[in-house]
Amino acid sequence: MNVLLPMLILSTSLLPAVLTFFIPDDRHGTRNALSLGGAVLKLGLVAFMLSEVANGAIYETRFEFAPGLEFLLRVDALSLLFLTLSAVLWFLTNIYAIAYFGKKPELSRFFGFFSLCVAATTGIALSGTLISFFIFFELLTLSTWPLVVHKRNETSFAAGRAYLAYAMPASAVLLAAIVWLESAVGPVAFTEDVDFSSLDDTSLRIIFAMFIVGLGVKAALIPLHGWLPLAMVAPAPVSALLHAVAVVKAGAFGIMRITFDVFGIDRLDDLGITTPLAILAAATILWGSIQALFQDNIKKLLAYSTISQVSYIILGIALGGPYAVIGGLVHLVHQGLMKITLFFCAGAFDEQAGVTLIDELNGLGGRMPWTASCFTVGVLGMIGLPPTAGFVTKIYLGVGALQSNAEWVLVVLVASTLLNAAYFLPLIYRIWICDSAKDEQPVEPSILLTGPAVVTASASLVAGMMAGSAFSPLGWATLIAERGYLP
């Protein structure tokens, strides 16, 4: 059982993915049952493993590609953090996507790649060796491209091209980094200590920098972020998944693995490369927010906000102190909950009221009160106001910065909060205070479209208010940090 569980949980997404491709397009019921069934099963497995892993259990599946070169799926505390997020949000996005697309054509292909994308994310979360991580990382690139170009007009193909133009060279750099490292130290597993003695400090710095470049495209670190705002042409469920779980998080999670489980935060400190990484993250935080100020399209604004928010995670990792690490880890979940809420709502605005531009938001609060309320909760979280989850992150990052003697980070946090307020509050103002130009009817979407947003918005509130409980994201992040990453 212990050997089968990781494979089983991977196949809850992989199997529906493969089967969905073969379901005729008009068999909507079969297809929905398949992907929802997989998602429910996955939730059950995750819940079971959460309680077991909290008690110290570990699950592993492994086989060899070549003698010594291992494929390893491993469930530990850190992988469960990401896995749980992806399982919960996949389930909700699935419901949302079913409601969003209705009975449009060519959905079998869409849901096939959609599940494949989640399977890749699962694999990334569970990977226990560099080589298995790389395999799923590439699978993610390939499975998201068809989702980005799903509308198949010229803009989506342009966005798809831009995505690949960033992602393929990045994957070459990532592969080069992996191979350079492994040609010197042998195949790397995350749980085993790596003997770096055959590499000098300069080589190590270059290898780490190559890892950051290779992973940084997906994590949308500047200057590698250009594809993300373009990719917002994808359908709303895709954007929601991309920005909250799949692509950007895979990049951030990869940087976590490399930092904690390959190099180790102490060694990186000795090499003097954590501060440059922190500065890069801080610059990304500010740059994303500044760009967001100038957007007139809601989804584009959200995309720049993602660029900024994901770098909180990287900032926390780079600072390296206990509180900062916890703050970074927990933001992986918090940002996911808040950002997916915003994209769910943005999709509903577009689908129900035809609203895609910020100017058109006027008076929407009266017409779609549920959706607009969820959107507001998401926005407050992004700004980091109590009692939302975003507030918890910022407190931990702030304290962590002081612990690491990096007072300048406080300035960045304050500036970013102000910027967030500056670009988000006008939206709230338009939604609730401004009157609609025309007197239009309520257009609240169906429960299937609002439900997921209500759940994620509430979850982001609960995660903030119940942060002290052991199974809150914060509690789990603390568990991870205590188990391995703290001095």
Added chain:
Amino acid sequence: MTLVLATIVGLPFAAAMLAVIFGRYGGPLAAAAVAGVAVATAALIVIVAEGQPVTIDVAGWPAPLGITLEADGLACGFLAMATLVMSGVVAQGRAYFYNTGPERRATWAFWPLALLLWAAINAIFLSRDLFNLYVGLELMTLCAVALVAIEGKAETLAAALRYMLVALIGSLLYLLGVVLLYSAHGVLDIGLIAARVTAPTDILAAALMTAGLAAKMALFPFHAWLPPAHSGAPAPASAMLSALVPKAAFVILMRLWLEAVPDLSAASLLALFGTLGTAAILHGGVMALRQNRLKLVIAYSTVSQIGYLLLVFPLAGGASAAQPGAADAWKGVVFHALSHGLAKAAMFLCAGLWMASVGHDRLEGLRGQARATPITAFAFGLAAIALIGLPPSGGFTAKYLMLTSALASGQLIWAVVLLLGGLLTAAYLYRPLAMIFAKADAAPVAVSRSQQAVPLLLAGTAILLGIASSGPFELFQIGSPWADIEGLE
């Protein structure tokens, strides 16, 4: 044991002869040959996997008097790949040539030629005798040229003529080299040549043989004949020509430099091989990027992918053989050759299906195929993954092994070439893939599911080679120049 090896070479040959006599039954005869050889190859792999290469002396005469056939891990891998490719070719060929009517000369000629080509290639994989190899090469070349010309169209005839000219010059050069070696040492067996005392003419002989083989495998700068020939032939023939023919010439080249005359490979020579390979990768890739017909894209891709094979020499040849990772690089190249063979054959078969349904192979015609022929489109996608070297695929295992070896031995330049080549491959395959995904104005004609699935078998195996790579990895080891090294270095 003799029976197994005799089946592998003799059955396709016998089937070819029968197909000449019973022209109408060419397809079923070929299918029977594939089934028989598949069983024999499987048996051979099981025996060789026990740890030792299998050697037989034909008619009981050992070398240097008689002819020796030897099946090592390398031969097993290539034989298995060839059998898979042939099964795809037979499955599609039967539909392809049936559609064009039983009276056509093409139908009558295709099966004997294809089977003869296959017999020659199998003989090359198993031979250890330089003259035997020449006979195999010659037979293979003549069949290949005839397959290009088989439809009798003016432009393919011109391509076939050009191919024949280059290939015949290549044969002459190779034969000249063999004669020089024989006159100096009086032996032709690869093992005995390895044990010779070096003669001054040896380097000239090796150079002549290399030039001949380079012409046959379309190595840059002798590649100009390949794209028109491979893109002009009927799709099932193109699959064989691109997947198998260059590999056979390459196996001889590799046996020559790594097993027969490793003492001659000076560092400058190895670097020259690497440089030619790099030029092939880049030139072929850039040319593929500029084509507007699918079969030409795939054909130029072959020119480019052949370049990777040449990297085996700087990474594992001559003095490099003792470097860390040399054995891995060699296995990486074998993985690459097999993965490319499977993926490339799959691509040509896909192109054949699409040509049959659209009537031409301009990239524009691929619009909407993801919807009309989803299984074929999926197969093309998998084949593309294997060619680009994305994980998990045989192409990725190859790239990983070659990259690790290049870095472990401090030859950074070849690592850069490998990575750039992968990006270039992704770039030129993006256009057909994007077209397949694009919206079509009119729905293309659907193709039966069983026909659609033929390329999927090959592309799927190319992917599987990267997932279950541990078995092949250990198989290739057997009888290789690094037989005593265990696992990854």
